[in-house]
Each structure stands twice: as C-alpha cells, then as structure tokens.
Amino acid sequence: MPTRTRLCAALALGLLAVLAVTSLCVGAYPLTPGQILALPGGGDPMAARVFFTLRLPRTALAALAGLALGAAGGVYQTVFRNPLASPDLTGVAGGASLGAAAAIVLGAGSAWQIMGGAFLCGLLSLAAVLGLVRAARAERTAAYVLAGILVSALAEAGVMLLKTLADPERELAAIEYWTMGSLAGVTAGKLAAAAPPVLAGLVLVLLFRRQAALLSLGQASARASGLEPRRWRALLLGLTTLMVAAVVSVAGGIAFVGLIAPHIAYGLLRRCGGAFLPLCAVTGADLLLAADLLARSAGGGAELPLSIFTVLFAAPVLAALLITGGGRADAA
Amino acid sequence: MLLEAENLTAGYRRPVVRGVSLALPAGTVTALLGPNGCGKSTLLRALSGNGRVFGGGVRVLGQDCLALPARRRARCLALLPQRTGLLPGLTAREVIAMGRYAYSGPFGGPAPGDAERVAQAARALGVQDLLDADCAALSEGQRQLVHLGRVVAQDAPVLLLDEPNSALDYTHTHRLFAALRRWAQGGQRAALVVLHDPALALRYADRLLLMQDGALCGSVCPGDGAAAAQAALRGLYPGLCVVPGPDGALFCAPGQGM
Numbered sequence: 366m367p368t369r370t371r372l373c374a375a376l377a378l379g380l381l382a383v384l385a386v387t388s389l390c391v392g393a394y395p396l397t398p399g400q401i402l403a404l405p406g407g408g409d410p411m412a413a414r415v416f417f418t419l420r421l422p423r424t425a426l427a428a429l430a431g432l433a434l435g436a437a438g439g440v441y442q443t444v445f446r447n448p449l450a451s452p453d454l455t456g457v458a459g460g461a462s463l464g465a466a467a468a469i470v471l472g473a474g475s476a477w478q479i480m481g482g483a484f485l486c487g488l489l490s491l492a493a494v495l496g497l498v499r500a501a502r503a504e505r506t507a508a509y510v511l512a513g514i515l516v517s518a519l520a521e522a523g524v525m526l527l528k529t530l531a532d533p534e535r536e537l538a539a540i541e542y543w544t545m546g547s548l549a550g551v552t553a554g555k556l557a558a559a560a561p562p563v564l565a566g567l568v569l570v571l572l573f574r575r576q577a578a579l580l581s582l583g584q585a586s587a588r589a590s591g592l593e594p595r596r597w598r599a600l601l602l603g604l605t606t607l608m609v610a611a612v613v614s615v616a617g618g619i620a621f622v623g624l625i626a627p628h629i630a631y632g633l634l635r636r637c638g639g640a641f642l643p644l645c646a647v648t649g650a651d652l653l654l655a656a657d658l659l660a661r662s663a664g665g666g667a668e669l670p671l672s673i674f675t676v677l678f679a680a681p682v683l684a685a686l687l688i689t690g691g692g693r694a695d696a697a
Numbered sequence: 698m699l700l701e702a703e704n705l706t707a708g709y710r711r712p713v714v715r716g717v718s719l720a721l722p723a724g725t726v727t728a729l730l731g732p733n734g735c736g737k738s739t740l741l742r743a744l745s746g747n748g749r750v751f752g753g754g755v756r757v758l759g760q761d762c763l764a765l766p767a768r769r770r771a772r773c774l775a776l777l778p779q780r781t782g783l784l785p786g787l788t789a790r791e792v793i794a795m796g797r798y799a800y801s802g803p804f805g806g807p808a809p810g811d812a813e814r815v816a817q818a819a820r821a822l823g824v825q826d827l828l829d830a831d832c833a834a835l836s837e838g839q840r841q842l843v844h845l846g847r848v849v850a851q852d853a854p855v856l857l858l859d860e861p862n863s864a865l866d867y868t869h870t871h872r873l874f875a876a877l878r879r880w881a882q883g884g885q886r887a888a889l890v891v892l893h894d895p896a897l898a899l900r901y902a903d904r905l906l907l908m909q910d911g912a913l914c915g916s917v918c919p920g921d922g923a924a925a926a927q928a929a930l931r932g933l934y935p936g937l938c939v940v941p942g943p944d945g946a947l948f949c950a951p952g953q954g955m
Contacts, residue, residue, distance in 0.1 A: 443784060446782050446784055572804045572805075573804065573805060575795075575798065575801070575805040575806070576798075576805050578784070578787070578791070578795065579795055579798055581782055581783070581784045582781050582782050582783070582795065583778070583780070583781060583782040584747065585742055585745070585747045585776065585778045586776070586777075586778055586781050586782075588745070588746055588747055588767055589745045589746070589747070589770075589771060589774070589775060589776035589778075589857075590771055590775075590795060590796060590798050590799065590847075590851065591767050591768040591769075591770070591771030591772070591798050591799030592767060592768075592798060593766075593767045631786060634786075635786065635831070636786045636787070636788070636831070637784050637785065637786030637787060638786065638787045638788065638791040639791075641786065
C-alpha cells in the first residue's frame with residue numbers, strides 16, 4: 366500500500382474514532398469515556414439509558430449516513446465522470462425528501478412507508494434527470510446541473526404543496542425537520558430500519574468499484590471490455606439511491622456531504638482508484654459526525670439543523686475548487 | 698476467418714452503415730479508409746456490439762458475435778474507440794488492468810496472472826516506465842498508448858482500432874503500427890484499423906478496405922502492386938499517386954485532383 370494511502374487512511378479513520386467517541390460523550394447529559402467503559406459491568410443506570418437509547422443510535426446513524434452519502438457521491442462522480450454529480454445535484458436527495466414528505470402527509474408515516482416513498486421518488490428523480498440529459502444529447506456538466514436543478518426545484522415545489530396540506534400540529538413540523546436534516550429524533554428503531562439497506566448498499570458498491578471505474582471509460586469502451594453498461598449503471602445507481610433514500614428517511618435532507626466528501630478524499634489521496642471510494646465513505650462519516658456534534662452543541666441546548674453545518678463545511682471546499690479549478694473539476 | 702460480417706446494416710436511430718460484408722483472416726492487419734462521417738466508426742462500434750443493428754450478422758471465432766454476452770464477446774474482440782473517457786487520478790497500471798475485466802471473478806476482482814499480463818502489455822507498447830504515473834498527467838500520445846495497452850491486455854484475438862494514431866507523433870505512429878503487425882503475425886490474431894492516411898495503410902496493412910457513404914466501395918492489397926493500389930485508391934482520393942518506395946513498400950503522394 367503506498368505511503369500516501371496509508372497516511373490518508375490513518376488520518377480519516379483516526380478522525381472518525383475521535384469524532385465518534387466525542388459524539389458518544391457530548392450532549393445535554395454529558396457522559397465521560399470512563400462512564401461508558403463502566404457500562405458493560407453495570408454502571409450508572411441513567412448513563413446507561415442515555416447511552417443506549419440516545420447517544421449510541423445517534424452516533425452510529427451519523428457515521429452510517431456519512432458513509433452512505435460519501436460513498437454515493439464517489440460512485441456518482443465516477444459513473445458520470447462528472448465532478449458535480451452527487452445525491453444533491455442529481456435530484457436524488459430532493460426527490461427522496463419529497464417521497465418522505467408524501468409518506469408523512471398522505472400515508473401513515475411509518476418508518477417503512479417513509480423509506481419506500483423516499484426510495485421510489487429518489488429513483489424517479491434520478492430517472493428524470495438522466496432522461497433530460499439524454500434528451501439534451503449532451504453529457505456535459507451543465508446538462509446535469511440544469512437537469513438536477515430543474516428536478517430538485519420540482520421536488521421542492523411538491524414539498525411546499527404537501528406542507529400546505531399538512532396538519533400543522535403534527536405533520537408540518539415533521540416535514541420541516543425532514544427538509545433540513547437532523548439526527549435529533551434518532552432512536553434504536555430508526556437505526557435498525559436504516560442500517561440494513563445502507564450497509565448492504567455500501568458493501569456492494571465498494572465491491573463493485575472496478576465496474577464503476579470501467580463505466581467511466583464511456584459506454585462503448587465499457588461494453589467492449591466485457592461490462593454491460595446499462596445493467597451495471599442501473600445496478601450501481603439503484604444501490605446508491607437505496608442508500609441515500611434510507612438516510613433521507615431517517616435523517617432528512619443533509620446537504621452537500623455527498624458532493625464534497627469525494628473532493629476532499631481526492632484532494633488527500635490524489636487518486637481515484639484503489640482506496641478512493643472507501644476514503645470517500647469515511648470522509649463523509651467524518652463530515653457528518655462533526656456536523657452533528659455542532660448541531661447539538663452550538664445552539665446552547667437547542668438542536669440546530671444539520672444542513673447548516675454541512676453547508677458551512679462545503680462552502681470553503683467548493684470555493685477552493687472553483688478558484689483553483691483544481692483536481693477533479695478538470696474532468697468536466 | 699477470425700471475424701466475418703455479412704450484409705451488416707447498423708447505426709443508431711437510423712442505419713448509417715449499409716450492407717457491409719467483410720472478413721478478417723488470421724495473421725493480418727486490415728485498414729479501413731474513408732472520408733469523415735462515412736460510417737467507419739459506426740461500423741467498428743457495430744462489430745463490437747455497440748449501436749443498433751438493423752440487419753445482417755457478425756461472426757467472431759465462429760460464434761454469433763451480436764448474441765454473445767458482453768464478457769464472452771470481450772474475450773474474442775476488443776475495441777479502442779476514437780475517444781475514451783478518463784477520470785483523473787487513475788494510474789496507467791489501473792487503466793491497463795481494466796482490460797482484464799473480462800477474466801475477473803464474480804465481483805470483478807483481479808484474476809491470477811493479471812499483473813503479469815498488464816506488465817507484458819505495457820512493454821509491448823513501450824509504456825512500462827509510466828505504469829505508476831497518473832494517466833491524466835501524461836501527454837495525449839502517451840495516454841493513447843496506455844489505452845492501447847489496455848486493449849492489448851484484453852487478450853482478444855480480434856482488435857478493432859479507431860484512429861489509434863490520432864494523438865501520436867511520427868515516431869510513435871510508426872512504432873505503434875510496427876507493434877500491431879508483430880502482434881497480428883504472432884498468432885491467430887487479426888486487426889481492423891480505421892485510418893486517414895493511405896500511406897500508412899499501404900505500408901502496414903495487408904489489405905485496405907475503402908468506404909464511402911456507409912458502404913464499402915472497394916478493397917485492395919498492397920501486394921497487388923502500385924498500379925492496382927493507385928487505381929483502387931483514386932476512387933476515394935482523386936489523383937493520388939502510388940509508387941514503390943525505396944524499401945519496396947508502396948508509397949503515395951496527393952495528386953492534382955485533390
């Protein structure tokens with residue numbers, strides 16, 4: 366393993382460990398690492414309740430959501446050979462939010478309904494964006510961005526409509542919460558619902574990273590190399606959409622993590638083969654854990670929406686990319 | 698015959714190539730010449746299972762090429778399109794190793810012996826010293842050689858190359874075609890190469906196929922002599938002069954009618 370890869374892995378995983386431990390400790394009822402370590406042998410019952418019902422599910426879900434969004438962004442950027450492809454800009458995240466909102470207002474709002482709605486609308490949005498790009502007959506960055514903006518705006522309009530139909534007592538707050546992203550309401554049950562699709566998708570896209578790289582050569586080359594491009598593209602995009610939808614259904618719309626995690630990973634590694642995709646995932650988890658820590662501590666007791674902080678993280682990264690024109694922006 | 702196309706009509710929304718029949722015998726390099734937009738690239742793509750086939754058929758190593766699953770087809774036939782997308786951040790080694798996908802395990806992982814094949818292909822194209830370089834940082838010509846290495850590493854008996862020399866300088870162009878001839882003569886192999894330079898085709902190909910408006914309009918072997926080659930090539934290049942060169946190979950110059 367090259368030295369640079371080892372350094373990047375150590376940095377990203379070390380940061381992940383530090384952030385995870387901090388996330389387990391920090392909150393309205395602070396825990397110390399000592400208290401947590403004492404839990405298996407009994408320990409303080411109040412500390413145990415806080416740890417098992419609040420802190421552990423929240424930390425695990427933050428890490429899981431970050432892994433999913435980071436990996437999804439890495440897959441999108443590889444498959445579309447486009448540095449701006451991400452769950453946000455391909456309309457998947459917007460569509461998934463609309464699906465979740467529809468499940469809350471029109472359905473019973475159960476965890477499975479929300480996830481199913483998010484998955485379905487996420488897939489439909491992706492299909493709409495790809496259809497528009499195809500109709501434009503130009504696989505340029507601008508076509509993706511415009512199509513993504515169009516579909517995301519439609520999804521947003523749908524969410525606005527649902528808000529006016531929503532019961533202001535219960536449903537409206539729930540939708541508001543979804544659109545801005547938050548891990549405040551995470552429970553062990555929600556974690557259990559989101560973990561299987563996220564983990565399955567994550568393992569499969571990591572296994573299939575050679576196929577994703579082959580797709581980046583273009584359809585004709587991929588097919589001539591022995592990879593059926595339509596089938597693999599559909600499979601990889603279906604898996605990433607499943608992951609993103611599962612995240613959106615429990616944590617709401619978390620902006621930009623899927624877009625910037627691959628750019629940070631590439632900036633560190635300077636490669637898009639080898640350890641790139643795993644590093645995208647871990648970087649996403651780092652970003653999300655850090656954002657969630659700030660969301661629960663920066664407001665002085667009040668929970669702030671996650672997207673405030675992910676956007677704050679993303680702005681300098683995107684500005685740097687814009688100004689230097691560096692790295693993967695050249696691929697456009 | 699390693700590859701045979703019969704009465705092939707293919708294109709995208711509508712046919713671009715009409716009624717093309719051709720055969721690639723083992724041990725030979727065949728050149729495909731014709732003006733821009735006459736359907737050369739479409740023909741190559743159709744032979745490799747890309748685009749839409751409206752009629753006719755293609756057989757590769759005796760099997761129905763268009764019905765083969767992509768992986769099995771890739772072991773028979775490799776294609777280098779005019780342009781290949783490339784993400785920055787991939788090393789030459791990783792790009793060449795992509796050519797080994799058709800031999801990979803169930804999850805696409807590398808097969809035993811892949812590393813050796815990648816190194817061999819890199820040596821054949823003279824890019825063995827660039828294996829750890831980022832492909833995006835290479836010159837256009839070097840990158841093209843790496844892509845050729847990828848196609849060679851695919852170990853398919855039939856190679857389809859679409860203007861492989863478009864980014865190469867004089868020396869690299871001649872090295873490339875010399876390597877291609879050696880490759881074809883080294884076993885049960887055949888290549889079909891789209892070219893724009895009749896001089897290169899006369900020097901390195903065993904046969905020249907001439908294409909115009911989506912159909913083959915003639916063919917000639919350099920072995921038939923300068924007069925026959927000149928007569929056939931003037932169909933595409935009016936006034937072209939073909940003469941025997943100093944080393945016996947045919948040589949040509951544009952004539953008055955161009």
